[in-house]
Amino acid sequence: MANLAKLSLSEEEELMYTGQLAAILDHARDIMALDTADLLPTAHPLELRNVLRRDVEAPSLDRDEVLSQAPAAEGGRFMVPRILGEAP
Amino acid sequence: MMSSTVGLGAAEIAELVRSKQISAQEVTEEHLALVRLQDPVLNSFLQITDDAAIASAKAVDAKIAKGEDPGELAGVPVALKDNLVTRGLATTCASQILKGWKPPYTATVVEKISFAGGVVLGKTNLDEFAMGSSTENSSFGPTRNPYDLNRVPGGSSGGSAAAVAARFAPLALGSDTGGSIRQPAALCGIVGVKPTYGMVSRYGLIAFASSLDQIGPFARSVKDAALMLQVIAGHDPRDSTSLESGVPDLLSDIDRGVEGLRIGIIEELIDGVAPMVGTAITEAASSLSAQGAKVEHISVPAVRYGLSAYYLIAPAEASSNLARYDGVRYGLRVAGQDMNETYISSRTKGFGPEVKRRIMLGTFALSSGYYDAYYGKAQKVRTMIINSFQKAYERFDVLLSPTAPTTAFELGAKAADPLSMYLSDVCTIPTNLAGHPAMSVPYGLGENEMPIGVQILAPALGEVNMFRVARAVEKGSPLIPRKLFWE
Amino acid sequence: MAIPMSSEAAKEFIPGWEMVIGLEVHCELKTRTKLFCGCTNSFGQEPNTNICPVCLGLPGSLPVINENAVELAVRIGLSLNCKVDESIFHRKNYFYPDMPKDYQVSQYERAINENGYLELPLSKKMVRIERAHIEEDTGKSTHVGGGGGRIHGADYSLVDYNRAGIPLVEIVSAPDLRSADEAREYVSELRAILVASGASDGKMEEGSLRVDANVSVRRQGSREFGTRCEIKNLNSLRSLVRAIGYEAQRQVELISSGERVIQQTRHWNEDQGVTTAMRSKEEAYDYRYFPEPDLVPLSPSGEWIAEIQGRIGLLPAVRRERMASLFDSVSKGSTLDQIVTAVGLGLDDLVVAAVESGADPKLALARATNEVASDVGNLANLTVANFCELVIMESEGKLSATQAKTVLSKMLESGSGPQKVVKSLGFEALDASVLEGLVDQVISSSPKEWERFSMGEDQLSGFFIGQVMKLSKGKADGKVVTSILRSRRA
Structure with a gap:
């Protein structure tokens, strides 16, 4: 999990989190027993449909203002350390 | 100590300013002076924006x-x-x-407040990314409860709740994903509202769990909260x-009373x-009956x-929402x-850690391999909860419960x-989970002489009735006979 | 865009083996703005000047779907005979620096368009379309130092988010294609459909059309699928054909030597002409798809779908029929190929207009699929009226074939009308009496050749035409010269 979430844990932390997550998931067992076969999942509380915007241009941000917040930038681009592989 | 406008409600201050009995600048300076003096102990603010505040007060004048x-x-x-973005002002x-991140844009709610x-x-303190119930998870130190500095103000919007309770400001905004407005409001003895999902724009609210997050007000009275x-x-x-339902008119009916309203006390809560x-809820119910x-x-x-269900759904959404903090475009x-x-x-x-x-x-x-068993299951339980509420609202206009199971606990008590x-x-x-509105109204003191909150719940867009009942609870509630830490 | 070949050669592969190919085509939609924000959908701007809180994924920002992107996606679905239905968006979670939110908003379980088909124009084969769904594009990384612009060995990378959030539709075919040439025919036809429906400009060279190929092989006659590999980075039809050929060959060799094909994603290396492994299925990334909570479902009404249907232009199949009707018989061979090419390149309107104004259909088709097709980048310089005029001049014999070709090329280059170009090149047809004079001049200066020609050595007509051409500085029409020669011999 830590790897997927791009986090690194010390052994001590790993032990602590494993225990805590187990306790939380154990508590969640109460819902595992529920019969939900007839229920549809709710991903969102609203029943809205088709919320759309017109295809109309809006102003973009000022590049200097955006890049001033970047950890590193060069030539108008965000600078990142070497990438080891193509996107998954 | 008490200056002329500190401790007054929002409506009163606005009236004084509009009728030129006092300038917005004076009001601002009085409040800022109190914050400067007392907040170092309370730690409710992460950033005090004096210059911007004086400038906007002058603009009002x-x-x-x-x-x-x-x-x-x-x-x-x-x-x-x-967790509300403000252009050019650090948002952490x-x-x-x-x-140190200075956003290049401003949240819709903040624009609306300025416009009004x-x-x-x-900017007030919170549990990191709004994850917590005590404001102890802030990486800039915990906020304390203004009635007892050894106790928590609740969370995650503990900074906003403590600031309003401490009279630093008559109004504050928080966000509520699982109770983060109502619970600290209860623990600090003030009013806190989570509106119907979709009533207040989330644009510019830094997401914790997008399908649950909603912005709402803190105030010291039900009317100020309304x-x-x-406004927002x-x-x-x-x-x-x-939602396109427009702005509800909450104030016109707020004093209409509760005659004939059907109110249900949720047994399970x-x-x-x-x-x-528990006693406070019973008393509040009797008062409403009366x-x-x-x-x-x-x-x-x-x-x-x-x-x-919540502790599967909210973290799932959060794990995705918080992926963007990756050290590429902004931040650490x-x-x-x-x-x-x-x-x-x-x-x-x-x-x-949290x-x-x-x-x-x-x-x-x-x-x-786990999606169906955990996230998928939780989504179905979410449907079950919505259905359960729907059934209850066939018989009742609003529901009643405690806001939190206990009064404010001591710092560190639950940290481990x-x-x-x-x-x-x-x-x-x-x-x-249901996307419904609910609010907390203070109802006297309980264990450890700390405030208790009564929660009023309503169906989606049921804010008008919810505020009527809240006002009635407020009218019938005992005062809080306790001094703030600086009084 | 290459001219589609007849699919006769398509079946030729290693005897006893068959390829099974499915394609995933990403197509950039021709909207004014991005999928979820008002930044412009344009190409070639200064880096990071076309970004806002939404497409940069800044904390607190929220997406709102572009109505026109939905319309164009529906146009694609309808053009591919898909069922257009209620759909939702999912988040596809993975970390990568060109992804501003570290998740991509895409459609996963319920796509807007599902279960359609496309008919290949030459072989008339039906290729099933599994889905055509909407998703957002990523930004673009430039790799600096070391490996000369390549990701491997670079010192660091620079990211531009201008492209992040551009609307895409991904069109996924069933594994129905059986050769590299069929794959090419499919992409050419799909491209023509995307352009004709107004959904995309279909420019593969600018990356507005990107293809991934799923390739497997099996023994001829087998009904089961082999293990497939997905090939990425196919930036042209040429790469597509080469990569599929290479990959299928590789798989056959593996199996023939007793080894196993491993399901994996492979990268096409254009320079070396090989595919190389990126990662295997065992290392498949867990994308943790879940419904995007910041968006609500799309549910285009029947009424809206009907409106959109009405706004789709003539599709390639209809255009080809329209062109075929201009000819007495179009069975197979060159005319059909030319029709497919003309429609594929969007030149069919030119041909139809020219024929309607009196030009010879074959001539009009030939000029469109040869001269115009080879300079399609300058198509904007050519008005329909000018093209018609040119082809009619040729049809009426006012210009020789060679002259007409030269004039048309100049017209495409300069944007001028045919009269002006003809004048500037001095191609006005010579007066018949002048031409006769020239012919007589050549006859008298070459008596021996004339005697042989008169005795029936027809092949010498070329010599005389050449001489007349020389004297007329190329202005003579070969056909007219031939007829004068014949009349003199009689």
Whole structure:
């Protein structure tokens, strides 16, 4: 999990989190027993449909203002350390 | 100590400013002076924006001088939870990963407050990324309860709640994903409202769990809370989940009383709460009966499963929402040998333990092989909870429960056991899952001489009735006979 | 865009083996703005000047779907005979620096368009379309130092988010294609459909059309599928054909030597002409798809779908029929190929207009699919009226074939009308009496050749035409010269 979430844990932390997550998931067992076969999942509380915007241009941000917040930038681009592989 | 406007409500201050009895600048300076003097102890603000505050107060005064309407919050000091983005003003979410980040844009609600003449005093403390119930998870130190500095103010919007309770500002904004407005309001003895999902724009609210998050007001009176909600509510084309129902008129009917309203006390949420909290609910119910409401007990069985469903759904959404803090475009970067190492070192250094815990929990709930058993199941339980509420609202106009199972606990009391901390949200979580509105109204003191909150729940867009009942509870409630830490 | 070949050669592969190919085509939609924000959908701007809180994924920002992107996606679905239905968006979670939110908003379980088909124009084969769904594009990384612009060995990378959030539709075919040439025919036809429906400009060279190929092989006659590999980075039809050929060959060799094909994603290396492994299925990334909570479902009404249907232009199949009707018989061979090419390149309107104004159909088709097709980048310089005039001049014999070709090329280059170009090149047809004079001049200066020609050595007509051409400085029409020669011999 830590790897997927791009986090690194010390052994001590790993032990602590494993225990805590187990306790939380154990508590969640109460819902595992529920019969939900007839229920549809709710991903969102609203029943809205088709919320759309017109295809109309809006102003973009000022590049200097955006890049001033970047950890590193060069030539108008965000600078990142070497990438080891193509996107998954 | 007490200056002329400190301690006054928002409506009163706006009236004084509009009628030129006092300038917005004076009001602002009085409040800022108190914050400067007392907040170092309380730690409710992460940033005090004096210059910007004075500038907006002057703008309000200039409008008044020109005979223009400065808006319904004319000169009213407002505190903002620091997960609302403000252009050019550091916005941190109380996280090291966003330390010093100055957003290039402003949240819709903040624009609305400025447009209404409100004066932003600063950004308030919170549990990192709004994850917590005590504000102890802030990476900039905990906020304390203004009635007892050894106790927590609740959370995650603990900074906003403490600031309003401490009279630093008559109004504040928080965000509520599982109770993060209502629970600290209860623990600090003030009013806190979570509106219907979609009533207030989320544009510019840094997301914790997008399908649950909603912005809402803190105030010291039900009417001030209504005033603030009317200012921030309304459709926003920048938020696809924003309702087009318009701004509700909450104030016209607020004093109409509760004659004939059907009110149900949720049995499942009374079970196991602290004795004095339980008693307070019974007393509030009697008071409502006495004012003409029809009050009964009702079972809403599925609310029992709210906590379990919530602690799968909210972390799942959070694990995705918080992926963007990767050290590339803004915020903290801890450089590694390559991109992947940089991701890992930045996120490991930048996030605190509770955030990491929830990211891992959510990553797990969504991972292949577990999705159906955890996230998928939780979504179905969410449907079950909605159905359960729907059934209850066939018989009742509003529902009643405690806001939190206990009064404010001591700092550190629950820090080592996440599950016990999560249990403090047991009463508030079900409404977030349903997308319904709910609010907390203070009702005297309970265990340890700390405030108790009564929660009023309503169906989607049921805010008008909810505020009527809240006002009635407020009218019947005992005062809080206790001094603030600085009094 | 290459001219589609007849699919006769398509079946030729290693005897006894068959390829099974499915394609995933990403197509950029021709909207004014991005999928979820008002930044412009344009190409070639200064880096990071076309970004806003939404497409940069800044904390607190929220997406709102572009109505026109939905319309164009529906146009694609309808053009591919798909069922257009209620759909939702999911988040596809993975970390990568060109992804501003570290998740991509895409459609996963319920796509807007599902279960359609496309008919290949030459072989008339039906290729099933599984889905055509909407998603957002990513930003673009430039790799600096070391490996000369390549990701491997670079010192660091620079990211530009201008492209992040551009609307895409991904069109996924069933594994129905059986050769590299069929794959090419499919992509050419799909491209023509995307352009004709107004959904995309279909420019593969600018990356607005990107293809991934799923390739497997099996023994001829087998009904089971082999293990497939997905090939990425196919930036042209040429790469597509080469990569599929290479990959299928590789798989056959593996199996023939007793080894196993491993399901994996492979990268096409254009320079070396090989595919190389990126990662295997065992290392498949866990994307943790879940419904995007910041968006609500799309549910285009029947009424809206009907409106959109009405706005789709003539599709390639209809255009080809329209062109075929101009000819007495179009069975197979060159005319059909030319029709497919003309429609594929969007030149059919030119041909139809020319024929309607009196030009010879074959001539009009030939000029369109040769001269115009080879300079399609300058198509904007050519008005329909000018093209018609040119082809009619040729049809009426006012210009020789060689002259007409030269004039047309100049017209495409300069944007001028045919009269002007003809004048500037001095191509006005010579007066018949002048031409006769020239012919007589050549006859008298070459008596021996004339005697042989008169005795029936027809092959010498070329010599005389050449001489007349020389004297006329190329202005003579070969056909007219031939007829004068014949009349003199009689």
